[in-house]
Amino acid sequence: MTVSPPRPKGPPLNALRAFEAAARLNGFSNAAEELCVTPGAIAQHIKSLEAWAGSDLFVRQSQGVRLTPLGAGVIEDFSNAFDKLGEAVQNLRLRAAPKHIRIAALPSVAQLWLSPRLPEIRREIADITVSITAMETAPNLLREPYDLSIFFEDHPLLPEGIEICRDSIFPVCTAELAKELNNPSDLINFPLIQDTSWSEDWKYWTEANYPDQKIKLEGPVFSLYSLALEETRNSAGILIGHEPLVRRLLDLGELVAPLPGALPLKRSLMARIAKPATKNQALKKIMAVLLGSDKPKPQA
Amino acid sequence: MTVSPPRPKGPPLNALRAFEAAARLNGFSNAAEELCVTPGAIAQHIKSLEAWAGSDLFVRQSQGVRLTPLGAGVIEDFSNAFDKLGEAVQNLRLRAAPKHIRIAALPSVAQLWLSPRLPEIRREIADITVSITAMETAPNLLREPYDLSIFFEDHPLLPEGIEICRDSIFPVCTAELAKELNNPSDLINFPLIQDTSWSEDWKYWTEANYPDQKIKLEGPVFSLYSLALEETRNSAGILIGHEPLVRRLLDLGELVAPLPGALPLKRSLMARIAKPATKNQALKKIMAVLLGSDKPKPQA
DNA sequence: TATTAGGCCTAGGAAAACTATGGCATCATA
DNA sequence: TATGATGCCATAGTTTTCCTAGGCCTAATA
Known part of the structure; x- marks a missing residue:
């Protein structure tokens, strides 16, 4: 009282x-x-x-x-x-700088998938700034200052977000190594390169394609996929390749897929757009470029 | 980039x-x-x-x-x-201490209207704590930590809030002074006491009741209505009384209304309840006591 | 039985927030 | 045309808040 x-x-x-x-x-x-x-x-x-x-x-x-x-x-x-509150902040940020789009992506995606597409974006869309932040886990777009996130996501029961392309895996290596790699059993002769965050890839692929084949699942491990890819280009071994990330080097002829049997995963490269950004013109154009750019050339 | x-x-x-x-x-x-x-x-x-x-x-x-x-x-x-966010905080506060009700009120209301009713609240509702904070302007109940506010409010076009009672004004003084006050023209002989925040009261009242009567609208001014009332009890002059605030002293016989002509204002004593508090049991009981306690004895 | 994961505590230092003061421009009043 | 009042700015210094570091504790795990 x-x-x-x-x-x-x-x-x-x-x-x-x-x-x-x-x-x-x-x-x-x-x-x-x-x-x-x-x-x-x-x-x-x-x-x-x-x-x-x-x-x-x-x-x-x-x-x-x-x-x-x-x-x-x-x-x-x-x-x-x-x-x-986060949405209000997002809205403020976007209205204050409508020509500045911030993208969050997995480091490997940023470097191997997104980066090659930036020149086209620059060409198509004048007067725009794109910031890319690489991170391991997708940001919460309601809270963190990004307009667009691009990450691999396992397929949920109900589809959400925008699917860019399906992920699938298959071995890749230089043409040089490929000459000595004529059937799966030859894999035993090479270091099998893998990425730390996708350490099951080799197992999945062999189990799906050559269940009887015994393969030593050991080899160099990289925490950055782009490093693993670089090593593969140096003929350091065979990499288990993710289609969206290796397609460009395949197209350029710098790598080849020596063995048949691409394994589609229940996972896709997904884009998500922050709610306040859905109406932004610059972002719409970026999305058009990114989605249009993806004309998968099936491997295997 | x-x-x-x-x-x-x-x-x-x-x-x-x-x-x-x-x-x-x-x-x-x-x-x-x-x-x-x-x-x-x-x-x-x-x-x-x-x-x-x-x-x-x-x-x-x-x-x-x-x-x-x-x-x-x-x-x-x-x-x-x-x-x-404010609502969430209100909700947290109320759930954490459901027996602690915080009331915000005009200082005069707190002291002259609310305070006399506290004993009944204590009697009716066991095990409860009531805090009263006096302030000049009503708090924003979505933001500030009060469950209930009690203030005078001018009548809006659309009714909102809970009306406790209509405000009306009329002169009051001690019985002693009233003896020498038999008709409005006698008012000239006494100091006319008023409150700073309701400085037009005397003017409204005389214009409504005795438009021809000239009255000197000067006299002691108090910034606290309860002080003005105390001085009136000391026979320092005639106060322009607000019915909800003087009723108790009239009932007790300590003051009288010497002249006829109560002027109802387009303003009421209003209660407002913070949204998260509407479901609170203690508050419901308090409201019942406060609303039930108000059986106006019309003055004239 | 170590090891690890997760949280608690305290002290001290870094960062954020706030105050105080003086200044400037506009408007209303005298 | 003074004069005062209002409302904001800038800066420097102070207070408060916030954060880290490092040691300790417990339960689950290996």
């Missing part, structure tokens, strides 16, 4: 954002990563918010946290509110 | 809030007041946001600011987003 003089303040906005991220991503560490801070910072924000509210939002367990009923009861509102 | 390494960050949340407030309230100074900071702080926030976006949001004029087309184009999104 107090009659307090100063207008009481709400909680700090940053604490709310930390709470929302921690709840959505299921842990302080994940939230910390998204917000580019240390987990300790998240813990402090959330503690201050809990102090403000007067009760706990998370149950701390030895490994990970769990929302309390109170936390679970309010998180949806916060997520929606921050989505709206 | 850059390929930048670190994930670019969005703008600081506090800058967004400053922008939203400045746009909504039409000026940096007003925003500063709402956010309890100096205008300079707002100016800096907005400048940083403009720097982030790369273009101006406000046109600075010698007296006041005006939104640029860009600013005008995005402000609605921001306002909606912050409304949502």
Whole structure:
């Protein structure tokens, strides 16, 4: 029954954002990563918010946290509110610089698929700036400042996003090596190059095409697909190639596909457009170029 | 056409809030007041946001600011987003402490109308805490941490909020002074007490009831109605009384209304409930007490 | 029994936010 | 034409907030 003089303040906005991220991503560490801070910072924000509210939002367990009923009861509102806010920010950014389009893509996609298409974009669309940011995981387009994301995505039950092209895998190497590679059993004689993030590729491909064939699934491993590709061009071995990423070198004749049997994966190169960007003229043109440019030449 | 390494960050949340407030309230100074900071702080926030976006949001004029087309184009999104966020915070606060109800009211209302009703609330509703914050202007219940606001509001075209009772004005004084006050012309012999924020009251009342009567519209002025009322009880003069605020002293017999002619104003004491609080049990009971307590004894 | 993953705490330092002050331009008033 | 009031800007200095670092704890895993 107090009659307090100063207008009481709400909680700090940053604490709310930390709470929302921690709840959505299921842990302080994940939230910390998204917000580019240390987990300790998240813990402090959330503690201050809990102090403000007067009760706990998370149950701390030895490994990970769990929302309390109170936390679970309010998180949806916060997520929606921050989505709206993120959308408003996206809208502001895009309206302020409608000729500046920001694209987020997997490093390999940025370098091997997107980069070769930039000259055409520049040619087609005058007076435009395109920024490309390479990252391992797709950004949340409701929150992060990108207009377009291009990533490989496993096929969901219900299609969403814009499919650019289906992913499929098959071995590739230089013409030089291909001469000594006449049937699958010859693979045993070469280093089999692979990418860390797609370490099952060789297994999938051999199982699908030559289930009886035993193949040593060892060889150089690269964390950057473009490095793996470069090594392959240096005849360092046979790479398990992803069609959208190797097509250009095949077309140029710098690499060949020595063995038949391309394996289509339940995964595609997908584009997603931030909602406020859907009406942007520059982006529409970019999409037209990117989608038009993709006339797959089936391999195998 | 850059390929930048670190994930670019969005703008600081506090800058967004400053922008939203400045746009909504039409000026940096007003925003500063709402956010309890100096205008300079707002100016800096907005400048940083403009720097982030790369273009101006406000046109600075010698007296006041005006939104640029860009600013005008995005402000609605921001306002909606912050409304949502405010609602989420309200919801959190209320769920965290469902037995703690916060009421905002005009100082005079808090002291003269609300305060006498608190004992009944305490009696009716066990286990509850009521905080009352007195303020001159009604809080934005979507943003500020109150569950209920009680203020005088002029009648709008379309009714909104919950009407507690109509405001009407008429002179009041002690029985002692009333003896010497038998007709309106006697008013000239007494100091006419008034409140700063309702400085037209005496004029309205005399014009409505005794248009031919000339009255000296001068006398002690108080910025707190409860002070004016206290002085009236000390027989310092005649107060132009607001029915909801003086009724109790009339009922107690400590003051009387010496002259006929209560003037109903196009204004009522109105309650407003924050949206997340509408479902709160404690608040429902409080509203029942407050509305039930008001059985006006018409004066004349 | 190590190891790891995830979170907590505290101290100290970095960054952000805010205040204070002086200045300028416009408008209304005297 | 002074004069004051309003409203914003710029800068410097201060306060507050935020963040990191590093040590500690617990439970699950190998």
